Amino acid sequence: MAKSTRIFLILALLGLAAFVFAHYRATTNLGAPARISGWTLLGSCVFLFLYNTRKKLPAPPLGTSRQWLNLHLIVGVLALVFFLFHINFRVPNGAFEVILGLVFLFIFLSGVLGIGISRGFARRLRTHGQEVVYEQIPVLRKGVAERADSLMLESTESNKSTVVMDYYTATLRPFFKKPMHYWAHLFDSRRPLAQLQHGIQDLRRYTDDSENEYLNQLEELVEIKNGLDYHYALQRTLKAWLFLHIPLSLALLILTALHLILVLSFNGGAS
Amino acid sequence: MSTEHVDEIMAMAPFSLMDESRFPSQTPLRDILLNDTRIVQYQPGEVIYKQGDYGNSAFFVIDGDVRSILPPGIDEETLGRRKGKSKSLVKTFTQFLDLSPFPESRRLADYEKARNPLFQQQEYAGTTHLLIQDFPAVVSQHNTATIQPGTFFGEIAALNRSPRPTTVMAHQHGARLLEIRWQGLRELLRSDTSLKEAIDQRYRTEALIPFLRTLNEFSDLSDDALKHIAEATDFVTYGDYDWSGQYKRFLSQAELDKVKEPTILKEGDYANGVAIVRAGFARISEAFGKRRKTLKYMGAGQIYGMDEIRHNANDPQSTTPYIHTMTAVGYAHILLIPSTIIEQYVLNKAVNKSKPEATSSLVHELEGSSLTMSPAQARKAKAAKSKPDKSISTEEATPVPSDLLEFFAELRFLNGTRTMIINLDHCTRCDDCVRACAATHGNNPRFVRHGPTHNRFMVANACMHCQDPVCMLGCPTGAIHRSEQGGQVVINDLTCIGCASCANNCPYDSIRMVEIRDKKGNAVRAPDGQPINKATKCDLCIEQPGGPSCQRACPHDALRRVNMSDLEQISDWL
Numbered sequence: 001m002a003k004s005t006r007i008f009l010i011l012a013l014l015g016l017a018a019f020v021f022a023h024y025r026a027t028t029n030l031g032a033p034a035r036i037s038g039w040t041l042l043g044s045c046v047f048l049f050l051y052n053t054r055k056k057l058p059a060p061p062l063g064t065s066r067q068w069l070n071l072h073l074i075v076g077v078l079a080l081v082f083f084l085f086h087i088n089f090r091v092p093n094g095a096f097e098v099i100l101g102l103v104f105l106f107i108f109l110s111g112v113l114g115i116g117i118s119r120g121f122a123r124r125l126r127t128h129g130q131e132v133v134y135e136q137i138p139v140l141r142k143g144v145a146e147r148a149d150s151l152m153l154e155s156t157e158s159n160k161s162t163v164v165m166d167y168y169t170a171t172l173r174p175f176f177k178k179p180m181h182y183w184a185h186l187f188d189s190r191r192p193l194a195q196l197q198h199g200i201q202d203l204r205r206y207t208d209d210s211e212n213e214y215l216n217q218l219e220e221l222v223e224i225k226n227g228l229d230y231h232y233a234l235q236r237t238l239k240a241w242l243f244l245h246i247p248l249s250l251a252l253l254i255l256t257a258l259h260l261i262l263v264l265s266f267n268g269g270a271s
Numbered sequence: 272m273s274t275e276h277v278d279e280i281m282a283m284a285p286f287s288l289m290d291e292s293r294f295p296s297q298t299p300l301r302d303i304l305l306n307d308t309r310i311v312q313y314q315p316g317e318v319i320y321k322q323g324d325y326g327n328s329a330f331f332v333i334d335g336d337v338r339s340i341l342p343p344g345i346d347e348e349t350l351g352r353r354k355g356k357s358k359s360l361v362k363t364f365t366q367f368l369d370l371s372p373f374p375e376s377r378r379l380a381d382y383e384k385a386r387n388p389l390f391q392q393q394e395y396a397g398t399t400h401l402l403i404q405d406f407p408a409v410v411s412q413h414n415t416a417t418i419q420p421g422t423f424f425g426e427i428a429a430l431n432r433s434p435r436p437t438t439v440m441a442h443q444h445g446a447r448l449l450e451i452r453w454q455g456l457r458e459l460l461r462s463d464t465s466l467k468e469a470i471d472q473r474y475r476t477e478a479l480i481p482f483l484r485t486l487n488e489f490s491d492l493s494d495d496a497l498k499h500i501a502e503a504t505d506f507v508t509y510g511d512y513d514w515s516g517q518y519k520r521f522l523s524q525a526e527l528d529k530v531k532e533p534t535i536l537k538e539g540d541y542a543n544g545v546a547i548v549r550a551g552f553a554r555i556s557e558a559f560g561k562r563r564k565t566l567k568y569m570g571a572g573q574i575y576g577m578d579e580i581r582h583n584a585n586d587p588q589s590t591t592p593y594i595h596t597m598t599a600v601g602y603a604h605i606l607l608i609p610s611t612i613i614e615q616y617v618l619n620k621a622v623n624k625s626k627p628e629a630t631s632s633l634v635h636e637l638e639g640s641s642l643t644m645s646p647a648q649a650r651k652a653k654a655a656k657s658k659p660d661k662s663i664s665t666e667e668a669t670p671v672p673s674d675l676l677e678f679f680a681e682l683r684f685l686n687g688t689r690t691m692i693i694n695l696d697h698c699t700r701c702d703d704c705v706r707a708c709a710a711t712h713g714n715n716p717r718f719v720r721h722g723p724t725h726n727r728f729m730v731a732n733a734c735m736h737c738q739d740p741v742c743m744l745g746c747p748t749g750a751i752h753r754s755e756q757g758g759q760v761v762i763n764d765l766t767c768i769g770c771a772s773c774a775n776n777c778p779y780d781s782i783r784m785v786e787i788r789d790k791k792g793n794a795v796r797a798p799d800g801q802p803i804n805k806a807t808k809c810d811l812c813i814e815q816p817g818g819p820s821c822q823r824a825c826p827h828d829a830l831r832r833v834n835m836s837d838l839e840q841i842s843d844w845l
Contacts, residue, residue, distance in 0.1 A: 064825075
């Protein structure tokens with residue numbers, strides 16, 4: 001564990017202890033524990049949102065993104081604790097508060113999901129298919145599809161048989177044309193690829209050696225396309241989860257501001 | 272060169288004094304002059320080369336007035352190099368307000384403002400020439416030395432592939448020079464002993480002793496000891512200076528394993544000296560199966576053979592030969608110091624520090640000795656071959672896995688001092704590094720997050736800021752140069768003329784030529800209608816106070832800029 005992470009953890013534990021102590025004192029002294037948890041939670045949420053701002057400003061010496069991410073994770077967990085204290089470990093009252101609470105939980109869970117897939121998918125990407133840049137996948141896919149098309153045309157012409165071409169047109173052409181088996185790839189299932197390979201294997205009963213040569217090449221293209229689909233599915237998910245996490249965070253800040261206005265407006269002068 | 276020119280040169284000393292019969296029949300002296308040299312006429316005030324330039328040719332003054340501007344010389348900015356200033360903290364925040372929506376857009380007024388008052392660029396004979404406008408003033412303001420007709424200059428930097436130490440210009444009446452490619456110079460040195468001795472002597476005093484002083488093993492030796500060591504040192508260049516061309520050719524044919532690596536020291540041979548890498552790279556390997564296993568590679572300043580010699584000196588009864596083989600990767604300029612000299616001066620430092628003279632008689636006996644074995648040594652070697660003691664070697668302690676070393680060496684990534692390595696097990700392909708790079712370079716990313724991979728590591732296509740910067744050879748304006756502060760290889764956009772020599776030279780394709788636009792997005796064109804090109808590459812965010820933004824932008828610590836010579840650093844990160 002990096003030295004900075006250890007320092008962050010120690011500071012977080014001290015901060016948590018201070019919070020619990022202050023909250024306990026406010027509760028036992030008939031103070032306003034909700035204010036303590038509320039303001040702490042708001043501060044945490046603002047800090048969590050600042051990470052996105054740091055990403056937009058890569059040049060100023062504001063610490064590395066790695067340090068910010070570590071802080072983001074630690075403060076994220078603390079924010080959940082502050083949130084639970086704030087709602088008194090109960091389901092909140094009123095529709096607005098329920099929505100606010102659900103948005104918070106949803107952001108937290110999307111964060112957990114995000115960090116989970118970031119850790120897991122990176123390693124899986126390395127072990128499947130060739131390393132590709134996400135933006136280049138459509139071009140590479142088109143190239144593979146064109147190679148498969150021309151291969152099959154060549155096979156039909158040289159072998160004077162349409163058996164392979166018929167199978168290709170019915171089963172494999174759609175596979176080559178667009179990304180396929182998104183969810184299967186996310187869950188690391190090899191079933192769709194096995195099915196395609198099985199189909200090609202079945203076809204070999206009706207083909208001669210010359211056609212089998214073409215089928216061998218086609219099988220290689222199927223594997224390349226499957227690798228591209230795998231990268232497409234995982235890389236897309238790695239990018240997409242942020243489109244859930246960040247807009248929801250922005251929504252939470254707006255809802256929190258409304259919540260604050262409501263609380264301050266209707267506190268009836270309570271201190 | 273025409274035969275008339277060759278005749279003219281052959282009539283001048285030292286060429287007239289050279290014994291043509293000593294040159295091999297396949298490379299006669301006249302052929303060397305015909306094929307590896309050219310006569311260049313320099314106008315008064317014309318710059319021959321600038322301090323800090325890299326070049327692979329030496330010069331011989333035929334006639335005229337040549338001046339070398341002695342250190343401290345002309346300042347970097349005046350030489351047309353980039354200002355090395357870091358941006359202020361405020362500027363690091365506000366620079367994003369100035370981002371252009373158009374790729375490679377430039378503020379054209381900057382080019383006007385940067386017009387160098389000292390230098391004037393002239394295009395003739397198909398090349399760009401730099402002239403110092405008020406050269407009498409420059410000469411009077413700086414300390415200069417006159418280089419007399421009939422003398423060589425620039426040969427040490429050319430042979431060592433080191434930066435030119437001074438700026439050299441033609442004075443008063445201009446000068447006529449013979450420019451000799453390093454290949455030609457090497458052939459001359461091979462066959463003409465008097466020229467070799469003269470250049471070697473200059474090399475020993477001007478370059479070798481200061482270099483030895485920078486090495487830990489030699490740093491605390493007395494001046495006398497260093498002088499004796501320098502006198503006993505042989506220097507040999509292994510491999511090909513133009514390794515990058517060969518590397519590119521084999522890379523394009525996916526046949527890198529066919530690149531030959533000349534042997535410097537061989538496993539099992541009698542350990543009769545140490546080899547120090549002066550420039551270039553060497554690989555240390557041992558026999559493994561039917562091939563060789565890489566244990567480490569070495570760059571400038573690293574020494575091989577010291578363990579064996581120390582062991583043999585301590586225990587003369589059980590001598591050991593070289594435990595590993597040392598080969599040149601690409602090219603390597605090697606200093607070979609005999610074991611007797613090492614034992615005398617390095618392993619016996621206390622004596623040398625207090626009484627350097629006490630050993631001089633012995634040293635004189637050894638002067639001129641090379642690593643050729645005497646019969647006694649050969650007998651020792653034979654005996655030693657049967658009992659190599661691998662336990663004495665420190666080479667096996669290398670912290671980076673052997674397969675990764677092979678990958679770095681085969682693709683010549685060992686040349687990098689700031690190589691971008693990505694750990695694919697941690698990289699989420701989020702491209703935060705690319706975005707950060709673009710944001711700090713006017714919306715233009717200066718690297719591609721893609722490149723050769725080995726196991727979980729990818730070496731991305733980003734400038735590695737090489738130890739041996741072949742990109743810098745032949746830049747006509749010196750726009751590509753090493754920064755004064757950190758040694759990063761940077762391009763001054765304001766003085767780059769878009770000739771693409773750097774991009775063509777770079778073995779790793781890390782320099783891209785781009786067509787520039789103005790702030791409104793219009794393509795900028797030269798008076799003849801041709802688009803204006805500029806060379807672009809990673810500058811390691813030299814102007815940003817925080818350092819390379821790509822590395823700092825990675826949330827998962829998946830990207831590092833590493834010095835490939837520092838295996839400990841790589842290992843720590845792995």
